[in-house]
Each structure stands twice: as C-alpha cells, then as structure tokens.
Amino acid sequence: MLQEIQGPGISARGASFAGVGMYVQLGRGQDYAWSATTSAQDITDTYAVELCSPDGSAPAKDSTYYRYRGACVPMDKLERRNAWKPTLADSTAAGSYRMQVYRTKYGLVTHRATVGGKPVAYTVLRSTYRHEADSIIGFQMLNDPGYVTDAASFQSAAQHINYTFNWFYADSRQTGYYNSGLNPVRAADVDPxxxxxxxxxxxxxDFDPKDNTAATTPPSEHPQSIDQDYYISWNNKLAKDYSAAGFGNGSVHRGNLLDDRVRALVRKGGVTRSALTRAMAEAAVTDLRGEDVLPELLKVVRSKPIDDPQLATAVQQLESWQSAGSQRHETSAGSHTYGHADAVRIMDAWWPLLVEAEFKSGLGDGLYDALRANLTVDEAPSAGHGPTGSHAGSSFQYGWWSYVDKDLRTVLGEDVKGPLARPYCGDGQLSACRDALLTSLKTAVGKTAAQVYPGDDNCSAGDQWCADAIIHRPVGGLTHDKISWQNRPTFQQVVEFPAHR
Incomplete structure (x- = not known):
C-alpha cells in the first residue's frame, strides 16, 4: 500500500504492508530516501530434539515429549481455527481450517525422524520468533526526520530492525548501506x-528459551558502508567474506544484471535518473542464463564444427538472441510475441536437460536428486516449480547457474575462483562435455512449444508470452489484465534530492 504519513515526529511517504501501516517501511522522508532488499544471512537453526516417554518406556516417533537438559518434558500444543463466509467483495464459499503445531524450547516441530536408532523431532528456531514486533522501533526512527539526518543516523535506525534486510540510504550528500538482522552467536563448531x-x-x-533470547552479533560486525561508489542489491549475497543461508549464491546471480549495467554507467560518469531507470528496466526483461551462462555453453559446443544441421541452426538462433541482449521482450507493445522466440523456447527446454547431462552422472542419482530438492535447477519466468510459482514475475533468484558457469569454465581451462570440488561435465574432458551438451540440446530442440509451455488455467498450451506473464490475484471484485513479464521487486522509487537541511 502506498501511503503518506505526516505528524509530530513523523514525515514519510512510501510503501507499507498489511498490519504494519502505522509507519512507512520503504520510501522517503523530507530530504532522504531509503529502501531494502531481503538479505540472506541465516538466523534460523534446525535442532534434532530427542524424544522420550514420561513413564520411561521407549518413545514412539510421534511422541509429544522430549528431553530438555536431562528432563523429559511435554511439548506445547498450539492450535488455531480460521473460518470465513462469502461477502459482497469476496464470493468464496464458506469454509474453515484448523492449524496445529507442536512447540519445544528449541522451536517449532517440523519433521520427525530417527538418529542413531533413536526417534527425534526436528525443530526450527528463529532468533526473531516472538520478537517480530520489536522492529517497530527501527521503522519509527526511519520515519522521523528529527532522527534521520545523514547516513550514520540512518544506519543507527536500521540497527533496531531485527529482520534480515539490506537497507540503503540516499540524500543530496551521502549514500549508505546497513545489513540488519538478529544474528545469533553460535558455538564455533556449529554449521548453520x-x-x-x-x-x-x-x-x-546465552540462550534463554523463556523469552527466546540469546547473545547476538553487535552492529559493528554487520556489513555496512557509507558513500560506496555505487550500490546494487537483488537479494544477492550480503557482502564480501560474509556467508549466506542455503545454496545457490556464486559467480552468477541475478544481481549481475544490475551490477554490470550500473557499473558501466558509473564508469562513464554523469549518471542520471533516466539512465539508471533504463538500466533497471533492461535488467528486468533479461534472461540471466542467456546473458551470463550461454556464452560458456556456446564456447563448449563451438569447440568443434557442428555437423548436425538442426543443431547448427539452434546454436545460431541462441547466438543471435545472446548478441541481441538475451531479452524476453515483445517485438512491439501488445504483440504478445517475443523477439527471438525460438531461441527463448530452446533455452527454456535446454536448461534443465543440460544441467542433468552435466552433473547427474558425476554426482550419482541420489545426491543429484537431493541437491535438486534443496535448490531448484531453474527459475525461469514460466517455471511453475520455483519458490514463487507461476506468473509471479520474480525469476532467476534460485538455480544452478553458478554451478554450470564454474564447471564449464573449468572444462574450458579458464581461471575459476572458488572452483567446484571437481569437474563434472564430461568428467572434465572438453570433447565429452561437448557431446553431452549437444545430446541434451538435440532433445530440447525436439520439444514443441506446447511441451515447453504446457498451459494452465490462465494460458493455452504453447503460449510462450502468457506462460511468462504476470497475473495479479483478484481483490474482491477488482481484477487486472495479464501484463508482460518483468523481473521486478516489491516496490520501486526513483528519487534525487537537490538539497539537504
């Protein structure tokens, strides 16, 4: 929701979210602006809690008792029932559901298993659990023009926000960055x-389960800076030498799409709002795989002449698309047809096949499937299996692009910082790698548009533009037509201040 709030100790305009509309979360004050992207540090840990029985007998895997510091104690049972009825704004039929979860002093139970033959419950403990409202203090400070007067005071305000975000600041004189988050201090031998x-x-x-408190890293240990040459962030890794939760951060990230363009503007000098906006808009319709990984793929398959006419044509189409900017963009406004549509279709069909051809034999079926379950292979706009699902817009955040990039550069004999443990494609042999990639490309080329874009409740099979399109959820009687795919964030603002107080 876009809102403006004016009053004693508050002057801000920008975006707020349902339930926290008392302050602007992303926006601008009288002569400064701030924004944020989700950061990636890990403030959540998983514990294996040993189960027990209060009578001392062998516990079952579904036991609701567990051991805490030597004692067999009961889990808390949390329940909530939600119900609804149709209204004039929402005709959804009446219904209800019940939510139930068990809670331990080590967090909420998510799974059950056995470890060393003993039944355990896996629990998830987040440092901000039961402290979600604490961050309101930081937002209050950001909205207060009497508190935020420069980059340093902005950083001070952001320190009071416990959520994991990358915060950015700009006024007419300074820019700044601060990474917020309630980072727990872990034991030295714990891998989060x-x-x-x-x-x-x-x-x-210093963990105390009573109020879920613990020692946390001080503000001085959080990534931060003032007046860096430029800042970009698209949910990428926090900063150099800082780790990130989960898998997937590496040499290729969608942040590259912004970084490359903004760096070029800064080097040229005289960056304007329109030029910066143009760079953002171009990044929003660019296929990350085509811009950052396809060049290596083409080097491998072009390492020898391609004799198969069908494959030669496909490679030429991919090269033309890559030379034109690797964009997923309409030929003209409203045409609902992509330029280089065949190359885009080939890339969408080829990517999951080439990843399997490159890594599965070297990793083995079990490990390959386990890694794929933890990190989706692809998150193209039309992929319904990504974290955001179909028609959501957000794309290319999670995938195996860095793994493919580093592995292919290793096979090509190029310098690779932080290489994989071993080469996988063709077991490190360029000719074998080339054969594997071309075989997978042959399969991809043979797939029809209807197979690559099978259709859903909103799109016909084979409709490439519609498969990518962003579809808004209706709110009551309010609906919105499909719009062309854009890899855009939650809220955007273009702000420049001519002066400061």
Missing part, C-alpha cells in the same frame, strides 16, 4: 546449514 543436537553445547550463546 545442518541440523545440530538439541544439547547445551550446541545452543546459541
């Missing part, structure tokens, strides 16, 4: 990417 035993040595430092 893996489950740990629910035992005292593996707890957060």
């Amino acid at each position: 990417s893996l489950p740990v035993k629910a035992e005292t040595p593996y707890e957060w430092r």
